[in-house]
Amino acid sequence: MNTAVSFLELPARLAAWLLLAPLLPGIINRVKAWVAGRRGPPLLQLYYDLARLWRKSVVMSTLASPGFIVGPAVAWVAVAGAALLMPIGAAGGALSFRGDVLLLIYLLALARFATAWAALETGSAFEGMGAAREVSFGVLAEAALIAAVLSLSVQSGSTTLDAMLAPSAWPGAVLLASGLFAVLLAENCRVPFDDPNTHLELTMIHEAMVLDHSGPPLAVVLHGASVKLLLFAVLLSEAALPIGRLAPGAGAAALAGSVLAVTAGIGLVESFMARFAFRRVPLLLTAAFLLCLFALVLAWKGGAQ
Amino acid sequence: MTGDLLLLSLICLAAGTAVGPRLAGAWLALTLAGASAALGAAILVLYGGAAWEWRSAVSLGGEALHLRLDAVSAMFMALLGVVGGAGAVFAQGYWTDGEHPDSAPRGRLWWDAMLLSMSVVLLSSNGLHFLIAWELFAISSYFLISLERERREARAAGWLFLAASHAGTLCLFAFFAVLAGRNGTWDLGPMQGRAELAPFFWLALAGFGVKAGLFPMHVWLPSAHASAPSHVSALMSGMAINMGVYGIVRFSGWMPAPALAGWAMVGAGACGAVLGIAFALAQNDLKRLLAYCSVENVGVIFMGLGGAMLGAAHGDAPWGRLLLAGALLHVWNHGLCKSLLFLCAGSVLHATGTREMSRLGGLWRAMPWTAALFAMGSVAISGLPPLNGFVSEWLVYLGLFDAVSGRGVLGWAAMPAAVALAGAGALALASFVKAGAVVFLGAARTEAAAPAHECGALMRAPMLALGGACALLALAPAAAWPALARATGAWHPAWADPATPVPLAVLGFVNTALALCLAAAVGALWARVRVNGLRRAPTWDCGYAAPDARMQYTGGSFGRTASDWFSWILLPERVMRRPRGPFPPNTVLFERVPETVLERLVSPVAAGVMRLASGARRLQHGRVQFYIVYLVGGITVLAILALLG
Amino acid sequence: MIGSVNLLIGLAMGLNLMALGSSRLPSVIRAMAVQGVALGLLPLLMSEHFELLVALAAVGTVIIKGFVIPHLLRRAMRAANIDREVEPLVGYVPSLLLGAAGTIAAVAVTYRLPLLPEHAHTLLVPGSLATIFTGFILLICRVKAISQVCGYLILENGIYLFGLLLIRSTPFLVESGILLDLTVGVFVIGIIADRIQRAFDSLDTRKLTVLRE
Structure with a gap:
């Protein structure tokens, strides 16, 4: 019986991640529209976009190698794989083993590698610029992320995601949550690190990297980005709230509510903040890293007493 | 059996040294035989x-x-067999008698030496013989590095190395x-048991650290690896620096x-x-980039080794064993990936005649194999799944995580090390992209x-073999565990347990699964693109009408x-008009x-010493x-x- | 009680880093002012029962550190038409990292100090060390006189925090020390700001080097 459940569980989980993820950008856009007093695009806009892109033909640069198509596919699989590792409340991850948290982080790094590689295929200056920024800021974001998971690991004495996502006492949890929120904004290329809406190439990171993609590969890129956003929102929620300890129903509700709150928070940040100048981005990421580092030191020292 | 294989290997290599300068074919056969015999002996022991x-x-x-071959030395012997054999085959296509009538015969001789x-x-297992062989190893590396002795750069690099x-x-x-x-x-x-010997470990650390290219003793490494012919760079980076690591592993055990010492190494x-x-x-x-990346990987290996020493000193903590196993496996992984990357760089150099990246570009058309293998090596060396660097x-x-969770004083070493490893990994990703x-x-x-061409079969085969070895270690890391378990057991008897403490399987x-999914997703997306239609056009780039290569x-x-x-440490020099x-x-x-450490620290000090010496010469x-x-x-002073008494 | 004391000190430690990381003078001043308010409230929380003198000193500290001095500084800034960039000698990210390292080191060092049991679980000592260290970084790494003044005030906050260790045993001494300190601080800063502003068009300490003879 158990095997039958797990046999069905994997596709169900994957479907949930893949189908729910494109909601998030829609929610963010609704929040932004609400703050600005506009009506805004429909909640399901990204679904329509994806469906349309999937049917379109592709224009590929004459310079690009097949890696231009391979890159988005690799990035998408990496992000989806990372999502499968992510535990959902008390249900745990689809696959859980010691050290899976590092696999999750490095899968995200693989996605970054593939996206940046594909961006450089076209030989375009703008895409090079975007890729350069992505990989450079990724250094700080990854250090912050490792510090964050290390603090969770110290807190719980485990390196398995299922056991790790039990939040700490509140000063540490607040530090960790604010650090992770900044990392979320940076990794998902949101304001104040990057502006997903702008069409000024010089100021973009992620959008600049995917300028030349079209058709199904672009759909895959956009969908992967939304899955990544959902992944980070879930990670942030479970790292800050004791969702794993609630009853399944309550846990699911709490998780959904907190993901919604995080998403709305992103929308509010985008409504009330301006994008930072690029030379200030490292400073902000360093601050995020320090928040995670202090959470780590707190967790480490807290247990020593 | 092990002894016979080792004897065979030594005889083949000695014979290869003797016939190398004249008979290229026989040399290759002897070298391959010697390398595979060494590999076989190592596998038997492991x-x-x-x-x-x-x-x-x-x-x-x-x-x-x-003589002795235990699991620790066998780890390195196995790598020696693979890299030595692959490099020898590559050399036959890369450094041919036709193109280098003067240096190719010499290269064969010193390769086997x-x-x-x-x-x-x-x-x-005898200090005196160890030193003699170590000196011969240094001299043969010197001759290999300065193989192209007509180039000033190669001579300078060789001299610095020496x-x-x-x-x-x-x-x-x-x-x-x-x-x-x-x-x-x-x-x-x-x-x-001899506690009074402990302070002399510092001498070993300095001596072997120089050879391993441990920061800040790496000053010779970038120029030597960049200026040597590429198959030599592969051997130097893939194997020779690991000899320094071997020395440290051997004597710390x-x-x-x-x-x-453990703190210093971390x-x-x-x-x-x-x-x-x-x-x-x-x-x-390109080759200097790869050389500096070796400095990084040696750093990762030393983090592991130093952590293992700390773990062993603090009650044989199980995480110490993980660190040791990780460091030893990283020796293999780095050796294989880095030789692969250096061979790819050699193939580029052979096709275009330049290592300057700013003069290259768009080579994937002419050299698809090299490009694909380089991409694979890049993913592996950046430590990304599903390849071996990640394992x-x-x-x-x-x-490191377990060491921090232990909440002991060692957290002060393990926390910065974990963060440094994350930063280094992300920077490696940037470098290789x-x-x-x-x-x-x-x-x-x-x-x-423009006139680039794909490398020949003799050059491609060893690259494919190294790539295959990387893939093997990535897809079946559990197969490496028995070897690692024996090596950690040989290093520290308390760590001989053959069961894997971590879910390597x-x-x-x-x-x-990830590799299969990647292949499936790429196939599916490619098929979809075919169905929808694919058109080629100039790079759009937000509407630039005529994008230029520059x-x-x-x-x-x-x-x-x-x-x-x-x-603050790179101190780049920029001349701009x-x-x-x-x-x-x-x-x-x-x-x-x-090279900041060399030019700002070692050279000034050396110049000061030279001045003092020339003053004394007066x-x-x-x-x-x-x-x-x-x-x-003098007598009066005495x-x-x-x-005065 | 210890919880809220630690919270305030933790806030002050966070504000240290904010002062190090911000590139605008007004935000440095704001960080310093908020820190002054947070630390000014501490004596109220720390003394076991309400004392008039303590309350007066606390209110005085809050008003002066939180409002008077920042106001003086802002006015000096406006009057002298100072550019609002901080102009660091050492960049923001390095000084931020330095400050963070100092903070962690302060926490680590405190665990080794032979403290009274009632102080061992508060952040008083590490907070004070970290704040003093931050003050020094600001004094060393910033060019403008105003940011130097801020550095000095943050340094002073650290010393004040250290003084609070004695509040149980000699409350009166501590109170009078605080008040004296504040008075001197206001005078000195008022005079410095005023003088520099009159003597030079800008408040750039680099130009003060002409006074070295």
């Missing part, structure tokens, strides 16, 4: 169980021969002499180490990992890249954001990242009268001292 030991009555230099001396170093190597050997002479003096014999073996390793890869990111020379970094991470993209993607930047399964992002600008964070006025004259932009001028004055003066 997977068969028993260590091999042989004492002979025959004495050499007054000392009886004593180097393999032979390295095997003897790994086998020998100088640095001898500085290290000096420490080793002192180290082995002290051991021989204290033990009463040159014979080597476990001497764990055999003798007591001072308590500070610290130097963490600094080396981050700074090494920061230097790599700032390079414009060893994962082990090191797990060890840069290297791969600037060389292989986009459009050709100059004429140099699950990781292998995940890697395999409008592409350059490697320098790609790495600039992150390398600016390290400008901007265009001014309506008809600007020639504009200039020249950038160079010096005392020696050949006039007898003054010599008598010295004599009288007499006064004696009188």
